[in-house]
Structures are given as C-alpha cells and as structure tokens.
Amino acid sequence: MSAENLLQAAQELLTPWTQEVRAPEPNRLDIVISASDLPNAASALVLSPWGYLSAITGLDHGPEAGMIEALYHFCSASAIVTLRIGLPRQDARVPSVCQTIPSATLYERELMEMFGVDVVGTPNRQRLFLPDDWPDGVYPLRKDFQPQMAPVPSGASIKPAPETPTGDRFTIPIGPQHPALKEPGHFEFDIDGEVVTGASVRLGYVHRGIEKACEERNWIQCQYLLERVCGICSHSHAYAYCLGVERLAGVEVPARAQAIRELVAGLERIHSHLLWVGVTAHEAGFDTLFMYSWRDRETVMDMLETLTGNRVNYSVNVLGGVKYDLIPEIIEKIRQGITYLEKRTLHYRDVVTKDAAFLQRTRGIGVITPQEVERLGLIGPTARASGVVRDIRIEAPYGAYRTFPVSSVRETAGDLEAKFIVRINELFVTYKAILTILDNLPDTELTTRVPRKIPAGETISRVEAPRGELFYFIKSNGGEHPERVRVRTPSINNFASVVSLVVGHQLADVPLILAGIDPCFSCNDR
Amino acid sequence: MNGLQTLVTFLVFPSGLFVMLCGLAYEWVDRKVVARLQSRIGPRWFQPLADVLKLLAKEEVEPAGVNRFLFIGLPVVGLAGALTAALYVPIAGLKPAFSFTGDLIVVLYLLSLLTICIGLAGTITPNRFSLVGATRVLTQVFSYEAPFLLALLGPAMVAGSWTINDINYYASTRWLLLTQPVGFIVALIGLMGKLELPPFDAPEAETEIVAGALTEYSGRGLALFRLGKSVELIVGLTLVATFFLGGINNTLDFLLKTLGLLLVMAGISALMTRFRIDQVVGWWRYGALLALGQMLVIIALQIWKGM
Numbered sequence: 001m002s003a004e005n006l007l008q009a010a011q012e013l014l015t016p017w018t019q020e021v022r023a024p025e026p027n028r029l030d031i032v033i034s035a036s037d038l039p040n041a042a043s044a045l046v047l048s049p050w051g052y053l054s055a056i057t058g059l060d061h062g063p064e065a066g067m068i069e070a071l072y073h074f075c076s077a078s079a080i081v082t083l084r085i086g087l088p089r090q091d092a093r094v095p096s097v098c099q100t101i102p103s104a105t106l107y108e109r110e111l112m113e114m115f116g117v118d119v120v121g122t123p124n125r126q127r128l129f130l131p132d133d134w135p136d137g138v139y140p141l142r143k144d145f146q147p148q149m150a151p152v153p154s155g156a157s158i159k160p161a162p163e164t165p166t167g168d169r170f171t172i173p174i175g176p177q178h179p180a181l182k183e184p185g186h187f188e189f190d191i192d193g194e195v196v197t198g199a200s201v202r203l204g205y206v207h208r209g210i211e212k213a214c215e216e217r218n219w220i221q222c223q224y225l226l227e228r229v230c231g232i233c234s235h236s237h238a239y240a241y242c243l244g245v246e247r248l249a250g251v252e253v254p255a256r257a258q259a260i261r262e263l264v265a266g267l268e269r270i271h272s273h274l275l276w277v278g279v280t281a282h283e284a285g286f287d288t289l290f291m292y293s294w295r296d297r298e299t300v301m302d303m304l305e306t307l308t309g310n311r312v313n314y315s316v317n318v319l320g321g322v323k324y325d326l327i328p329e330i331i332e333k334i335r336q337g338i339t340y341l342e343k344r345t346l347h348y349r350d351v352v353t354k355d356a357a358f359l360q361r362t363r364g365i366g367v368i369t370p371q372e373v374e375r376l377g378l379i380g381p382t383a384r385a386s387g388v389v390r391d392i393r394i395e396a397p398y399g400a401y402r403t404f405p406v407s408s409v410r411e412t413a414g415d416l417e418a419k420f421i422v423r424i425n426e427l428f429v430t431y432k433a434i435l436t437i438l439d440n441l442p443d444t445e446l447t448t449r450v451p452r453k454i455p456a457g458e459t460i461s462r463v464e465a466p467r468g469e470l471f472y473f474i475k476s477n478g479g480e481h482p483e484r485v486r487v488r489t490p491s492i493n494n495f496a497s498v499v500s501l502v503v504g505h506q507l508a509d510v511p512l513i514l515a516g517i518d519p520c521f522s523c524n525d526r
Numbered sequence: 527m528n529g530l531q532t533l534v535t536f537l538v539f540p541s542g543l544f545v546m547l548c549g550l551a552y553e554w555v556d557r558k559v560v561a562r563l564q565s566r567i568g569p570r571w572f573q574p575l576a577d578v579l580k581l582l583a584k585e586e587v588e589p590a591g592v593n594r595f596l597f598i599g600l601p602v603v604g605l606a607g608a609l610t611a612a613l614y615v616p617i618a619g620l621k622p623a624f625s626f627t628g629d630l631i632v633v634l635y636l637l638s639l640l641t642i643c644i645g646l647a648g649t650i651t652p653n654r655f656s657l658v659g660a661t662r663v664l665t666q667v668f669s670y671e672a673p674f675l676l677a678l679l680g681p682a683m684v685a686g687s688w689t690i691n692d693i694n695y696y697a698s699t700r701w702l703l704l705t706q707p708v709g710f711i712v713a714l715i716g717l718m719g720k721l722e723l724p725p726f727d728a729p730e731a732e733t734e735i736v737a738g739a740l741t742e743y744s745g746r747g748l749a750l751f752r753l754g755k756s757v758e759l760i761v762g763l764t765l766v767a768t769f770f771l772g773g774i775n776n777t778l779d780f781l782l783k784t785l786g787l788l789l790v791m792a793g794i795s796a797l798m799t800r801f802r803i804d805q806v807v808g809w810w811r812y813g814a815l816l817a818l819g820q821m822l823v824i825i826a827l828q829i830w831k832g833m
Contacts, residue, residue: 285800
C-alpha cells in the first residue's frame with residue numbers, strides 16, 4: 001500500500017477521536033486528539049493492525065505558551081501518523097498506552113522524567129536515565145531548565161549493591177563495570193543454581209543530554225554533536241539528521257552525494273556487524289572467531305580511513321551533501337577489500353552454522369517468537385532473525401536507497417544462531433550494494449547550499465542503522481538553532497527483550513543473549 | 527640423603543624453583559601458541575614470570591568478612607600440594623626424587639588438592655562471582671576427576687604396578703597410546719579440565735563471573751595460585767606423557783613429549799567454544815563411561831592372558 005492509502009486508512013480509523021488533522025509532509029499526518037482518548041486511538045492503530053509505535057516525543061512550548069505536547073509517532077512502511085496531545089504545563093498528565101503497547105514503557109518513563117508529564121497507569125515509574133539523586137520537579141528537557149538546576153554528581157547517585165545475598169534470592173550484578181560490558185549499564189540477575197529466575201536493568205550511566213545540547217547549538221554544530229551519540233553508527237546519526245534538516249530546508253542533495261552516503265552507511269554496517277560477530281563469539285568464549293573477525297574488520301576500517309581520514313567518527317556528511325569524493329584509487333581499494341571480505345564472510349557463515357561446539361551455545365538459545373517481536377516492539381536484525389522484516393531501507397527507502405535498493409534478509413528461528421546468520425547474510429547484501437554503487441556512481445556535484453537559518457517546521461527522518469530503525473524528530477522555529485531534536489535509537493527498543501528473555505536460561509547464556517541484540521549503551525544514553 | 531640435599535630437592539631441583547620456572551615457561555608456550563593460532567602476536571617469553579613477580583610485590587587486599595587464616599593459607603596449601611606432587615613424577619626426564627608403592631594415587635590427590643583449595647578460596651568470600659565460580663570449580667572437579675583417574679589406571683593395570691616409576695619403565699618399551707587410545711584421549715581432556723583451559727574454563731568465564739573463584743584474590747595469594755597452576759601443568763603433562771607416550775627417560779624425551787602434548791592442548795583450546803557447566807558435566811558422563819569401558823576390556827584381557 002502506498003503512503004497515501006495508508007494515511008487515509010489511519011485517518012478513517014481515528015475519526016471518532018480526531019479534533020484536527022494536519023498533513024505537514026506527504027508521508028505524514030498529524031492528528032490532534034485529547035488526552036483521555038489516547039488509549040483508544042493508540043489501540044485502534046496498533047490492533048487493527050495499522051502500524052507500530054515508533055517513538056514518543058515530548059515537546060515543550062515554553063513557559064509563555066504554557067503548553068507541553070506529547071507526540072505519539074506510529075509508523076507503517078513509509079507512512080507516519082502522529083497523535084498530538086496538548087497538555088497544560090502545570091498539570092500535564094496522559095494515560096498510559098502500555099495496556100496495548102507494552103514496549104511503550106521505556107518511552108513513557110523518559111517522557112515522565114524529562115518533561116514532567118505524569119503518565120497515569122504506567123507499569124514502571126522508576127527513573128530511566130536520570131541519576132537516583134536528581135531532584136524532583138526538575139525536568140531537563142523543559143525550556144526553562146537551567147544547567148545549574150542539575151545536582152553536582154555524587155556517589156549517592158549510584159545505588160550500592162547489597163553486600164551479602166539476602167534471603168533466598170541470590171543476585172548476580174553485571175555492571176556498571178564488568179568484563180562482559182564494554183560500556184556501562186547495570187543488570188541484576190537473580191539465579192537459582194545456574195538458572196536465571198529474574199532480571200532487571202538500569203541505564204543512564206553515560207547520559208550526556210545531547211538532545212538538550214542540540215537546542216544550544218546551531219544547525220551545523222548539531223551534526224557533529226549527533227555523530228558522537230554512538231561510536232559505531234556515527235554515520236547513521238548524521239545521515240538521519242542531515243536528511244531531516246535538508247527536507248526542512250527544501251534542499252535536494254546531488255545524486256553522487258546520496259550514493260556516497262549509502263556507500264558509507266554500507267561500510268559502517270559491515271564494520272558494525274563484523275564487530276558484533278567478534279563480541280558475541282567472545283561472550284561465548286570462542287576467542288579465535290573474535291580475533292579473526294576483528295582482524296578482518298580492519299579491512300573496512302582501513303577503507304573508511306582512506307576515504308575520510310578517520311576510523312570511527314568519519315564525518316562524511318555536511319548539510320546538503322558530503323565532504324569526501326570517491327577517487328579511482330579509493331574505488332579500487334574498496335573493490336579489493338570487498339572481494340577479500342566476501343571470501344572471509346563465507347568462511348564465518350560456515351563457522352557459525354557448522355561448528356558443533358559453537359552451535360551448542362547458540363542453537364535454540366534466546367528464542368524470540370514473532371509475537372514477542374510485536375509485543376516488545378523489537379526492530380532491526382533482532383526482529384529480522386525472528387521472521388519479521390522491519391527494515392527502513394526496504395519499507396521506506398530514503399536517499400540513494402531508492403536508486404540502489406537492497407534486498408531483505410530474514411531468518412525464522414529467532415535464536416542466537418539465526419541472529420548470526422541474519423547479520424552475516426546482511427553483509428553479503430551490503431557488499432553487493434556497495435559494488436553496484438561503485439559501478440554506477442552518478443557524476444554530479446557533491447554539495448548544494450543550505451541556508452544558515454532553516455525554515456520553520458517539523459520533520460521526521462528515519463534511517464536503518466546497523467542495529468535497526470533510527471528515528472529523528474526535528475523541529476525548527478526558523479532560527480539558527482533547532483527548537484527540538486528527538487533521537488530514538490534502535491537499542492532502546494531491543495533492550496526490553498533481554499530482561500524477559502533471560503529468565504529460565506543458564507547464567508552462562510546471559511552475556512550471549514545480551515550481546516545478541518547488539519546493545520549500544522552509548523546510543524541509549526545519548 | 528643428607529639434610530642439605532633434601533632441602534635442595536624440595537626447594538630448588540627438581541621440585542621447588544625449577545618446576546615453578548619450568549611451569550611458567552610452559553605457560554608462555556601455551557599462551558604464545560594460542561595467540562599465534564588466533565593471529566595475535568602473543569606475550570614475550572618472560573611475561574608469565576614478570577606477571578608472577580609483579581603480583582608478589584603487590585599489596586594483597588583482604589576483603590571484609592573473610593577468614594584471614596583460610597584466605598592466606600589456602601594458596602600456600604594449594605601450591606605446596608602441587609610442588610609435592612612434582613617430587614613423584616619424572617620431571618626433566620630424571621628418576622623421581624621419591625617413590626613408593628601407590629604413589630600414583632597420592633599424586634592424583636595432591637593435584638586435586640590445588641583445585642579444591644581454589645574452590646574453597648571462592649567460598650570463603652562473600653563475593654557472588656566467587657561463590658558461583660567456586661560452585662563451578664567443585665562441580666567440574668567431580669565430573670572430570672573420576673574419568674581422569676580411570677584413564678590413568680589403564681597403564682597402571684597393564685604395568686602391574688601403582689608406582690609411577692615402575693609404570694615409566696614398563697611404558698618405555700611400548701607406546702600405550704596405540705593400545706589404549708581411548709584412555710589417552712580421556713586423560714588428555716581430563717588434564718585440560720583440571721587446568722581449566724578453554725573450552726573447560728567455565729569456572730573462570732570472565733564474561734559471566736569476572737575471575738570466578740579467585741575474583742577477590744590479588745597480590746601474593748593470586749601469584750601463589752597461578753604458580754600452583756603452572757606446576758600442575760608440568761606435573762600433569764609429565765604424567766600423561768609418561769603413561770601414554772612411551773615413558774620419559776631423558777631430558778630430550780621430556781621436552782619433546784610434554785611440549786608436543788602442550789601443542790595439542792593449545793590447538794584444542796583455540797578451536798573450541800567454552801562449554802557451559804551443564805555441558806561439561808554432560809560431556810564427562812561419556813568420558814567416564816569410555817574410560818570405564820576400556821578398563822573392563824583391560825581386565826578381561828588380563829584375565830584371559832592369565833588363564
């Protein structure tokens with residue numbers, strides 16, 4: 001179904017509660033409803049089934065306007081329906097949608113602590129990102145928040161783990177510092193012998209307030225800040241941001257620049273997936289595969305370094321195009337690298353599907369059913385390993401993906417082995433796409449001019465990062481700074497699955513299941 | 527044997543200093559080979575020695591709530607057990623320093639002493655990683671100990687003696703690897719289990735339980751445990767090489783056979799994914815049955831020959 005048909009269907013579904021309809025962009029529909037109608041309207045969209053809840057954005061209109069808006073973004077293919085709920089700033093409360101959409105709990109917790117919107121009836125009211133000693137009534141993403149209102153970090157913000165096992169609960173803490181975690185997060189697993197009986201997670205150890213910081217910077221600075229949300233998928237963040245800002249500015253990016261963006265996104269996906277193969281093998285105690293895949297990952301790191309001068313934050317994008325051009329020597333280097341990597345990747349696919357010792361750690365472990373994918377709102381390779389194709393590159397092609405499409409990869413088993421196969425098969429798809437781009441590179445300029453002040457408006461841009469759908473909501477007031485940048489990273493959707501999946505598994509499987517979703521703490525704590 | 531000579535035997539050669547240095551050198555070989563197989567560069571030749579010396583010089587942090595006597599005593603007892611075991615095996619191809627009837631059983635118990643000390647060291651601290659690690663250490667001891675013992679009894683039975691020195695004489699004329707291949711494989715894998723080498727390193731799986739039973743150990747205690755492990759490596763390799771690889775009669779024999787075995791073990795370590803503890807126990811059920819089966823065959827053959 002095309003976006004128009006989908007939007008029309010959604011509009012019909014929502015008629016009983018609609019107060020006002022706006023169409024800010026061809027693929028979007030903003031529907032204003034009242035707070036009390038939210039659960040019904042959300043259920044109608046999700047249960048019909050029209051689409052899934054992609055994010056909840058809080059939007060503070062400032063003390064003068066006295067209004068906060070809660071935006072519920074529902075996506076289906078390329079169509080996006082936003083339910084807008086205006087709330088009084090002094091007494092902002094909305095009903096929870098967790099009854100029908102359990103995965104909304106994380107978004108609702110964030111809305112509560114960042115905007116002071118009381119979500120009535122949400123199952124978990126604990127803080128998600130803010131420290132435990134953060135004062136009540138201080139909401140960092142409200143417009144009247146001042147940095148000096150934040151508390152000075154103290155040891156009290158970290159809840160000490162109980163000294164000795166109490167009662168019949170024996171809790172294993174993993175993190176914030178633990179050899180299995182390369183980034184800080186805190187997990188508590190109750191175990192009985194070797195079997196996990198309960199789990200909980202606490203994030204926010206490296207929350208940097210990047211969404212807030214974007215409001216202080218100009219449009220160009222924001223791109224460099226957002227690239228630093230994540231060290232692995234820095235290009236995806238800049239890509240999503242640039243797509244959004246260019247759409248607001250009404251700028252068409254030259255074809256060659258679009259192709260180079262897709263190419264770099266492909267290289268990024270290769271290095272991210274090879275990194276994941278290594279990390280997950282290491283969690284299983286298979287260090288040889290870890291060392292091999294990381295050695296071969298150097299090939300793609302070298303390509304990125306040759307192209308951009310950097311290995312990690314390669315910063316290819318500028319607003320309106322890209323910075324670096326593909327010259328013949330670099331093209332040749334990339335071709336050679338891809339040929340080598342194809343050979344190696346075939347070998348890795350053999351290893352993860354045939355090595356008996358490795359298979360007894362991955363086959364049938366951490367199985368996610370398609371129903372759970374829907375219930376928990378999982379995305380990216382995690383969903384695709386369970387037979388649900390959630391891939392923005394295919395569902396809602398953006399940029400050069402319209403010219404150079406990629407094919408979808410899907411496995412149905414839903415266990416760790418399927419996650420390995422999905423990611424490795426995605427590597428092959430990516431190799432093919434990169435070679436196609438190199439063969440058909442358009443010959444145009446690299447950039448177009450983008451004004452310093454971006455016209456007022458709101459836009460949503462979504463790209464498929466290596467870990468899944470990356471969601472950006474950008475609002476401009478027509479000034480030199482963004483009014484609001486909302487970043488919803490893929491890891492946060494998938495985190496919820498770990499806590500429910502590990503129960504009943506062996507303690508030894510826990511690091512593997514955790515690594516299986518390819519968690520990025522830095523993305524969550526943006 | 528006069529007093530001074532005994533002291534040298536205990537403290538310098540063949541037990542004591544020599545076997546410790548030898549063990550560290552073998553540990554280096556293991557680490558280097560695994561590193562090369564994983565296309566890494568690996569440590570320099572003196573790295574294990576440097577690690578131990580540095581640890582010995584470091585402060586030993588005693589966690590709150592432990593029994594001080596046990597915390598300090600367990601590494602000493604464990605190392606002493608391993609060093610004592612070294613007195614009864616043909617280290618460096620020499621005649622064992624001591625020998626008596628049934629010393630095979632004593633050596634096996636002394637080697638287990640170190641593992642049990644590590645397990646106990648995990649249980650005396652309130653640290654939860656240590657507790658889980660200790661449970662795994664002790665679970666693993668019970669699963670590989672019986673097959674390992676049964677596998678080593680095979681050569682003892684055909685040699686008609688439970689003295690390591692006598693078995694060495696008997697085995698020097700024939701490679702028991704050829705007549706008892708099952709026993710050799712079980713013994714080799716049992717040795718890897720004893721040493722907690724990958725894939726049997728669940729008790730110290732760093733991605734789950736940090737350093738397992740030894741998480742709270744630092745400084746001297748950790749150094750002594752590590753030395754104990756190195757000594758155990760030498761004694762275990764010597765024992766298996768003596769029994770199955772045609773005995774050990776001179777230094778060259780010793781080096782070739784034990785290093786050869788070490789290379790095989792390093793290869794297996796690099797190839798395998800860590801087993802979960804339930805998988806280890808499951809595996810050893812078959813190991814024990816195989817060893818037992820071979821033993822029954824040997825008994826049957828002995829009786830048949832005797833008739």
